[in-house]
Amino acid sequence: MFYPICVTCGVQYPAAEEPPAACLICQDERQYIGWEGQQWTTLAALQAGHHNIIKNEENKNKFPLIMGGLLGAAQYEKLADNPGRAMDGMKVQLWAHIVIILFIIMGNVGFFASRRREKREGGSL
Numbered sequence: 041m042f043y044p045i046c047v048t049c050g051v052q053y054p055a056a057e058e059p060p061a062a063c064l065i066c067q068d069e070r071q072y073i074g075w076e077g078q079q080w081t082t083l084a085a086l087q088a089g090h091h092n093i094i095k096n097e098e099n100k101n102k103f104p105l106i107m108g109g110l111l112g113a114a115q116y117e118k119l120a121d122n123p124g125r126a127m128d129g130m131k132v133q134l135w136a137h138i139v140i141i142l143f144i145i146m147g148n149v150g151f152f153a154s155r156r157r158e159k160r161e162g163g164s165l
């Protein structure tokens with residue numbers, strides 16, 4: 041028995057012998073599933089690579105417990121209506137993805153342009 045945690049969104053599911061077939065959150069059309077498909081982890085595995093932070097700087101009556109890293113952090117900040125470093129990280133990630141997509145488009149345009157030029161010049165592919 042273990043408590044499966046979705047690697048993509050960080051949601052933990054009830055204890056089970058086997059993880060669910062899919063994450064309900066990640067099946068929503070607004071979410072995504074990584075290239076490797078649905079991945080699960082455990083709290084112990086997460087704790088090996090992340091650390092918890094307890095902050096008490098602004099409000100003496102609240103002790104927020106924050107797990108370091110971006111896993112689920114942006115969703116937490118969005119739900120708490122408190123945009124911070126994780127949501128900024130998502131903006132950087134978004135722009136990185138846009139740049140990668142532009143490079144892929146440019147590569148494909150270059151490939152098809154060179155293929156067309158070779159056909160016109162009588163070359164073979």
Ligand SMILES: [Zn+2]
Nearest residue numbers: 046049063066
């Ligand atoms: Zn998920």
